[in-house]
Amino acid sequence: MLAYQDTNGRLRDNFGMPIGSPARQEAFPRLLSDLWELDPDITFLNHGSFGSVPEPVLLSSMRWRAHVERRPIEVLARRLPALMGEVRLRVAEFLGSRPECTGFITNATAGCNSALAAVDWRRGDRVLFLNHGYNAVRQCIHHHAVTRGAEIDIVDIPWPVRCSADIVSRVLGGIGPRTRMLVIDQVTSPTALVLPIADIVRGAREAGTLTLVDGAHAPGMIPLDVSAIDADWWCGNLHKWCYAPKGCAVIVPAERQRDRTHPPVISHHLGRSFADEFDWQGTFDPAPWLCAGDAIEFTVSAAGGTLRERNRRLARWAHDMLCARLGESPLVESDADTLLGSMACVRVPSALRRRFASAAEMQAWLHDEHRIEIPVIDFGGWHVRLSAAPYNTNEDYERLARALSA
Amino acid sequence: MLAYQDTNGRLRDNFGMPIGSPARQEAFPRLLSDLWELDPDITFLNHGSFGSVPEPVLLSSMRWRAHVERRPIEVLARRLPALMGEVRLRVAEFLGSRPECTGFITNATAGCNSALAAVDWRRGDRVLFLNHGYNAVRQCIHHHAVTRGAEIDIVDIPWPVRCSADIVSRVLGGIGPRTRMLVIDQVTSPTALVLPIADIVRGAREAGTLTLVDGAHAPGMIPLDVSAIDADWWCGNLHKWCYAPKGCAVIVPAERQRDRTHPPVISHHLGRSFADEFDWQGTFDPAPWLCAGDAIEFTVSAAGGTLRERNRRLARWAHDMLCARLGESPLVESDADTLLGSMACVRVPSALRRRFASAAEMQAWLHDEHRIEIPVIDFGGWHVRLSAAPYNTNEDYERLARALSA
Numbered sequence: 156m157l158a159y160q161d162t163n164g165r166l167r168d169n170f171g172m173p174i175g176s177p178a179r180q181e182a183f184p185r186l187l188s189d190l191w192e193l194d195p196d197i198t199f200l201n202h203g204s205f206g207s208v209p210e211p212v213l214l215s216s217m218r219w220r221a222h223v224e225r226r227p228i229e230v231l232a233r234r235l236p237a238l239m240g241e242v243r244l245r246v247a248e249f250l251g252s253r254p255e256c257t258g259f260i261t262n263a264t265a266g267c268n269s270a271l272a273a274v275d276w277r278r279g280d281r282v283l284f285l286n287h288g289y290n291a292v293r294q295c296i297h298h299h300a301v302t303r304g305a306e307i308d309i310v311d312i313p314w315p316v317r318c319s320a321d322i323v324s325r326v327l328g329g330i331g332p333r334t335r336m337l338v339i340d341q342v343t344s345p346t347a348l349v350l351p352i353a354d355i356v357r358g359a360r361e362a363g364t365l366t367l368v369d370g371a372h373a374p375g376m377i378p379l380d381v382s383a384i385d386a387d388w389w390c391g392n393l394h395k396w397c398y399a400p401k402g403c404a405v406i407v408p409a410e411r412q413r414d415r416t417h418p419p420v421i422s423h424h425l426g427r428s429f430a431d432e433f434d435w436q437g438t439f440d441p442a443p444w445l446c447a448g449d450a451i452e453f454t455v456s457a458a459g460g461t462l463r464e465r466n467r468r469l470a471r472w473a474h475d476m477l478c479a480r481l482g483e484s485p486l487v488e489s490d491a492d493t494l495l496g497s498m499a500c501v502r503v504p505s506a507l508r509r510r511f512a513s514a515a516e517m518q519a520w521l522h523d524e525h526r527i528e529i530p531v532i533d534f535g536g537w538h539v540r541l542s543a544a545p546y547n548t549n550e551d552y553e554r555l556a557r558a559l560s561a
Numbered sequence: 562m563l564a565y566q567d568t569n570g571r572l573r574d575n576f577g578m579p580i581g582s583p584a585r586q587e588a589f590p591r592l593l594s595d596l597w598e599l600d601p602d603i604t605f606l607n608h609g610s611f612g613s614v615p616e617p618v619l620l621s622s623m624r625w626r627a628h629v630e631r632r633p634i635e636v637l638a639r640r641l642p643a644l645m646g647e648v649r650l651r652v653a654e655f656l657g658s659r660p661e662c663t664g665f666i667t668n669a670t671a672g673c674n675s676a677l678a679a680v681d682w683r684r685g686d687r688v689l690f691l692n693h694g695y696n697a698v699r700q701c702i703h704h705h706a707v708t709r710g711a712e713i714d715i716v717d718i719p720w721p722v723r724c725s726a727d728i729v730s731r732v733l734g735g736i737g738p739r740t741r742m743l744v745i746d747q748v749t750s751p752t753a754l755v756l757p758i759a760d761i762v763r764g765a766r767e768a769g770t771l772t773l774v775d776g777a778h779a780p781g782m783i784p785l786d787v788s789a790i791d792a793d794w795w796c797g798n799l800h801k802w803c804y805a806p807k808g809c810a811v812i813v814p815a816e817r818q819r820d821r822t823h824p825p826v827i828s829h830h831l832g833r834s835f836a837d838e839f840d841w842q843g844t845f846d847p848a849p850w851l852c853a854g855d856a857i858e859f860t861v862s863a864a865g866g867t868l869r870e871r872n873r874r875l876a877r878w879a880h881d882m883l884c885a886r887l888g889e890s891p892l893v894e895s896d897a898d899t900l901l902g903s904m905a906c907v908r909v910p911s912a913l914r915r916r917f918a919s920a921a922e923m924q925a926w927l928h929d930e931h932r933i934e935i936p937v938i939d940f941g942g943w944h945v946r947l948s949a950a951p952y953n954t955n956e957d958y959e960r961l962a963r964a965l966s967a
Contacts, residue, residue, distance in 0.1 A: 262843035419825035425700040437668035
């Protein structure tokens, strides 16, 4: 359970319901939001970009760093393989992946690099990518595939988006005879759509196309069974919606791709085993990886195990409230229950938009004038992309609504 | 200046000279060694493998992490480019490199990966590598060059080593008409030799051979002027002898190689500029990089600016003392003043060696029975590789001498 204080100092739960009795107030000795170190002067509505770490996980990372500084060789050379083996089991259980196919990396983009470097690109190969795709991954495709003779095809998903079925049919319709690989987000970055990835990957596999799923935002945001998706490569961050420290992510190749998949930094254990190669990519700070188990524990058990569902509901509430208050039609025309997770996009009213030369300028205005941190994105029209994290409360979005109605 | 307490609790300087007067004792409110969090129950003689971080730098890294957690977007998205620009200037000044050719990476091995990936390897190319070379880098060569048709040639430097001139002539003598690249350590890992890298690189350049210098141990251990070396690629760690947190290293390509050199993880800024590409390799913990300036400040100013020279003298003293006490001839037959830095190798007496089945077993015995952390290395004969870091004192090596004479 979680709570926030309203303007009268009264505790309310995150859907605004008062937590009445003093006895019940005592059950909340600390607000959940107090676990984060975020600047209280800023209304922080951009958990999605880099995540943010709650106190128990932050303390776990500090303890690991203290262990390393106390006995560098003992921890990094002698104990690390066993420690990583343990944490890998926990992460694999959470993701529904096979431990022997679960490798630690710094971020999902690093995993996309590994996957794209594993393919023997041939001249004339085509890579299918979405107009909603992530710019950094497009750069990876360019570096690893285009420079070796491949070309990129873009499939356009209309925005506002129509429905799940329309997305599936458009993506699969974009696969041609030369399409070697489909590179697709599980949750899109500029538009915050939870794509129907299982159906898409199944269709691509039947068409004989390799699949790379960038699940950067997926772990902790949506229920996951990575093995069941059966993409050739899947990667995801634990530092966003699993609240791990920055630099904690995994790559999961299908077993059929495992032996040709290597980490971005080759070190001592090349050819020994997939796990060994990924566990040691040269001297580094292993704290973000070693506290992944604690981060997952927090994700699944904090606030009575309600975090994921609570984030989703809060994002949806904020989305519906903002659309209504601003008089804007939703950017997701139907299937919002499946297409939205703990982020959502809302159009910027045209009267407000006219006041700024660029989306970046409007974003700076929200930050500087209203102390609200939220991305303003130009994607064939401007929208804000809101995040709903455990430290956010209804009042945060009310404040946003007031700013956007100004 | 620095000090240690002798067995009577009396302060002595690191060469054993008593610091007599109480007034002078007051000038040392804390021992330099108190700045490290190392377990006081362990005699830690292996700074070389992963380094170790003194309090001022540790605090700097904690402050940066706190800034990031307080305002994630402000620090990581808006301020990071300028912050990295500042720290790059400081690091480049220290290394003698050009800032626009200085890229941050996690460790020197990551830099070797970037350098080796930048070459368009052709079938029949040969890579020259030393028998004293680092295993992880040999694996990099295999992954990036051998899989694309190149072959590795090994040049043998005798051990015990004769003299600097012998090393130069053997390495340059190993360059043949097909030698595309020489990959060489500035300070060797198994044998702790400071190689005459300037002469070697000059000779290789005159022979038309590309050069990759792995200066993993060099920054802070030896005077550096990276631009003057003029290797095609140079990389080095700041987390060893510059006392930065683990994960702080740089790659410096010559300007002629810069545009084809990319970080291990491609992200948003591909093709923008070398610095931009390296500064952002996906979401990560920038603290080890952001405190590089503080680490260098510590390196050059702590103990009155004597750290480097003091480490070198202490290593040499320990080396000479151990050879004498154990009755072993030095592994460096001449030129010890130039071939030794802040690490040195000493033969394991044969009587002791006979008690163990392997070097690893003897290393475990030193750790478990004598609480001494030092690598025992099998390199055509067993030796210990000692490090001399600011927290080490003469007494540490006396303890080692007693253990090895047992």
